[in-house]
Amino acid sequence: MTQIKNYNLKKVGVEIGLDIDTMEMLLEEFINVMDEEILNLSRSVADSEPEFIKHYAHKMKGAAANMMVDELCALCSEMQNADKNDKALTTRLLTEIESCYGEFKSLIKH
Template sequence: MSQILDYDNLNMLKEVIGDDLKSILESFNEITPTVIDQLEQAIAQQDAPEVRHHAHTLKGSAANVGAIALPSLCLEMENMGRAGDITHAADLFAQIKDSYRTLSDAVNQYITTEF
């Protein structure tokens, strides 16, 4: 299985900001399901600008916590929204949702073992 999190980057951040990293990671796992729901609703409503917006938000927050795969999936979704063609967004959304589940588990494991 490919790497889910950039652990070297997380460990460097932990050295720099200490226990604040735990709060950042916990916030990511608390807020992200709402963003994913908003993205799913935008896809269902065929609202390309909102798809772009929510994919962009998710891309940034995933990158900030050191996610490896999720940001690139979100960039692809963001580009679909920007182009106004979200015909295949539902298929990509399934990948995003699976990637987030895996990422969330990895983030929780990191929190448990490092703090």
């Protein structure tokens, strides 16, 4: 499992067979998608919309898995499988997802 603080875009590219330029392009797209989906997930949690929570968590899980951001992938999977009627649980998971993603973004921006 790749920990956020140990994430290395070049190593991930080597592992999946892509050059650094392609990885940087994919990373930019990943950030764009995740920024939007975090907002969508947040609205869905606030509005208690179980199907949308599941949809956005699933989409984010796939994006994180493709970029090998394992911690974020695991949290999104947990949200996808969580009891969506448990507002405290979905709110806690959303906070953890936002925190993990924020940590990832700050790491890669340096």
